[in-house]
Amino acid sequence: MKPAMENRAKVDPLSVEDEDLVQILSHVVQEVKDSVGRDINGTYVLHGLLNTPWLQSLLKVYECLQQYLRNSATPYLPYASGLTLEILSDLRALPYPSYEARELYCLLMEPHMQALLSAHDVVGLKDYEPVLPPLPEDLANNEEAMRIVCMVKNNQPLGATIRRDEMTGEIYVARVIHGGLADRSGLLHAGDRLVEVNGHPVFGLEPEQIIKILAHSHGTVMFKVVPITDRPINNKTMLFVRAMVDYNPHQDPGIPCVDAGMAFRKGNLLEIVDQTDALWWQAKKLPCSSTCAGLIPSACMLKRKLKEFWWSQPHTCNKILSTVDEEDDMMAIDVSIVETDEEAFESEELKEDESEFSTSVDGIYLAGFRRSLRVCRRRRAQGGVSGLIRPLCCSSSLTGPYEEVVRYQRHPEDTHRLIALLGPSGVGVNELRRKLIEINPRTFLGPTPHTTRPRKMYEEPRREYHFLSRDQFENMVHNNRFVEYGEFRGHLYGTSVDTVKDVLAAGKICIIDIDPYAIASVRTPELKAYIIYIKPPPLAQMKRTRINAQVTNYCSSRPFKDEDFYEIEEAGCRMEQHYGQFFDHVIVNDGLQSSCVRLMAAVRRAQEEPQWVPASWIKPAEET
Numbered sequence: 290m291k292p293a294m295e296n297r298a299k300v301d302p303l304s305v306e307d308e309d310l311v312q313i314l315s316h317v318v319q320e321v322k323d324s325v326g327r328d329i330n331g332t333y334v335l336h337g338l339l340n341t342p343w344l345q346s347l348l349k350v351y352e353c354l355q356q357y358l359r360n361s362a363t364p365y366l367p368y369a370s371g372l373t374l375e376i377l378s379d380l381r382a383l384p385y386p387s388y389e390a391r392e393l394y395c396l397l398m399e400p401h402m403q404a405l406l407s408a409h410d411v412v413g414l415k416d417y418e419p420v421l422p423p424l425p426e427d428l429a430n431n432e433e434a435m436r437i438v439c440m441v442k443n444n445q446p447l448g449a450t451i452r453r454d455e456m457t458g459e460i461y462v463a464r465v466i467h468g469g470l471a472d473r474s475g476l477l478h479a480g481d482r483l484v485e486v487n488g489h490p491v492f493g494l495e496p497e498q499i500i501k502i503l504a505h506s507h508g509t510v511m512f513k514v515v516p517i518t519d520r521p522i523n524n525k526t527m528l529f530v531r532a533m534v535d536y537n538p539h540q541d542p543g544i545p546c547v548d549a550g551m552a553f554r555k556g557n558l559l560e561i562v563d564q565t566d567a568l569w570w571q572a573k574k575l576p577c578s579s580t581c582a583g584l585i586p587s588a589c590m591l592k593r594k595l596k597e598f599w600w601s602q603p604h605t606c607n608k609i610l611s612t613v614d615e616e617d618d619m620m621a622i623d624v625s626i627v628e629t630d631e632e633a634f635e636s637e638e639l640k641e642d643e644s645e646f647s648t649s650v651d652g653i654y655l656a657g658f659r660r661s662l663r664v665c666r667r668r669r670a671q672g673g674v675s676g677l678i679r680p681l682c683c684s685s686s687l688t689g690p691y692e693e694v695v696r697y698q699r700h701p702e703d704t705h706r707l708i709a710l711l712g713p714s715g716v717g718v719n720e721l722r723r724k725l726i727e728i729n730p731r732t733f734l735g736p737t738p739h740t741t742r743p744r745k746m747y748e749e750p751r752r753e754y755h756f757l758s759r760d761q762f763e764n765m766v767h768n769n770r771f772v773e774y775g776e777f778r779g780h781l782y783g784t785s786v787d788t789v790k791d792v793l794a795a796g797k798i799c800i801i802d803i804d805p806y807a808i809a810s811v812r813t814p815e816l817k818a819y820i821i822y823i824k825p826p827p828l829a830q831m832k833r834t835r836i837n838a839q840v841t842n843y844c845s846s847r848p849f850k851d852e853d854f855y856e857i858e859e860a861g862c863r864m865e866q867h868y869g870q871f872f873d874h875v876i877v878n879d880g881l882q883s884s885c886v887r888l889m890a891a892v893r894r895a896q897e898e899p900q901w902v903p904a905s906w907i908k909p910a911e912e913t
């Protein structure tokens with residue numbers, strides 16, 4: 290340690306500020322390191338301490354501040370305005386002023402120039418603090434520290450709410466809205482006791498009376514407050530959530546201040562900026578256009594409201610909050626049509642034309658477009674299936690009223706995100722999926738489905754279907770190995786998680802179409818599905834664009850009828866209403882070509898650009 294002591298002795302303590310502290314520290318670290326080698330007690334600890342990044346950063350900050358103090362700008366003249374006045378009077382005294390003298394005179398007489406020089410003097414003399422009168426000497430010991438807050442009212446609200454303590458009659462600032470006028474002033478805080486507003490004592494007044502005083506005051510508003518001593522700290526920052534329900538403060542009698550409330554729709558992304566109140570959070574809607582936050586119920590409060598609402602209603606949720614628990618008639622189709630077509634389908638199925646289904650592009654077979662799989666889906670939606678069918682799951686049971694989300698950017702070496710298309714039957718989900726795969730079969734692929742139906746002569750195992758026994762299929766069902774499955778006419782059909790993973794593992798973008806009930810199976814950390822909703826265009830446009838299109842009705846094709854369009858529109862509305870919160874992207878399927886182009890662009894963005902995903906997909910396993 291001796292050399293270090295010597296080094297330290299050489300440093301003049303008065304000039305430490307001017308020395309390069311980091312340099313000194315590195316000398317000390319070197320000395321301590323040498324001492325560690327010589328095993329001197331305590332040097333390990335000291336060595337560790339001196340090497341800590343925070344100490345190094347602190348010293349760097351210190352040095353920067355010193356440098357700033359040394360190099361900070363100083364005024365060239367302390368009294369530029371005074372000098373200007375002298376010059377002006379000299380110029381005025383000139384009997385025959387030259388052109389330059391006249392120009393200088395005009396320049397210095399300019400109000401802007403005078404204001405600039407005066408500002409220069411104020412800054413130069415650091416003369417911007419108000420001169421406070423001396424404190425009276427006879428202050429009582431128990432005198433409360435008051436703060437006088439002046440705010441200039443513009444068109445914005447003040448951004449603070451007040452409450453009355455019913456026991457004492459005192460008025461308190463209940464809440465300061467994040468980003469509002471009061472918050473930006475930094476002078477008013479929740480818990481501050483209000484003593485006067487514009488000179489009116491407020492003790493014992495009703496909050497409404499105080500609001501009236503505020504409403505009638507123009508320009509500057511002056512508050513006299515006793516500041517809160519222990520301010521609660523909002524330590525939970527950077528929380529982003531996706532709303533899973535709709536909320537309207539104007540229809541919520543429980544909100545403390547309707548005007549401060551913020552309405553949101555399911556699927557909206559919210560940044561929670563303040564969670565100090567366990568019941569009412571403050572949030573901003575993303576993308577954010579306003580600086581001011583709004584009041585929303587906290588997660589536990591909203592859960593409670595949902596429960597209360599659920600019990601108070603005969604299972605309709607469209608007033609204050611709409612939930613998604615009612616979905617039993619989703620995608621229902623006309624039972625009579627199904628029953629009449631069923632027999633026909635039985636015989637037609639046997640006549641399935643190989644060419645219709647054995648589509649292949651570039652030698653790659655396009656699996657998963659078989660009619661029986663899709664028909665089985667319609668049957669399931671209609672509720673006419675039996676046996677193993679997984680019950681439709683309620684989307685609100687998948688998550689709470691808010692789902693925490695984070696920004697996720699897929700690493701180029703990671704497998705692609707699964708692309709799941711969703712839309713009302715007949716809107717063109719299959720057509721778009723087929724087109725995408727046909728255009729670029731080396732990039733996009735669908736998984737080969739599984740079935741328990743017997744293989745037909747022209748079919749090859751693992752090409753049209755993976756053929757399984759019923760036992761094998763049921764075993765997979767019980768092990769949750771299916772993204773979705775269903776039963777039709779005694780045969781089971783399904784898409785397994787493993788076939789999807791196989792496509793992804795082969796480096797391709799797996800593109801599937803799903804029913805709403807399969808949303809939970811694909812929104813998983815391993816598949817990270819990006820859900821694209823294929824939305825029907827407005828009726829007139831739908832009719833116009835489908836003039837030459839055929840609707841596939843189980844065993845036959847026919848032109849679209851008006852009823853088909855109404856059905857698609859209605860089913861689409863219900864799907865959006867119930868599942869809109871899960872849509873990552875929406876494509877209106879108007880023109881086929883343009884929809885396809887937009888779909889391709891959306892898929893590219895999903896793979897290459899940062900997206901909001903559930904935080905549970907990204908957090909380490911132990912945290913989820």
Ligand SMILES: Nc1ncnc2c1ncn2[C@@H]1O[C@H](COP(=O)(O)OP(=O)(O)OP(=O)(O)O)[C@@H](O)[C@H]1O
Nearest residue numbers: 714715716717718719720834838839878879880881
């Ligand atoms: N944008 C479009 N313009 C014109 N015709 C379209 C468009 N999109 C789809 N179609 C046609 O509409 C019909 C139904 O499309 P598709 O079979 O893809 O519907 P779907 O949503 O997959 O429904 P399902 O699952 O019941 O078959 C097809 O004949 C298809 O060619």
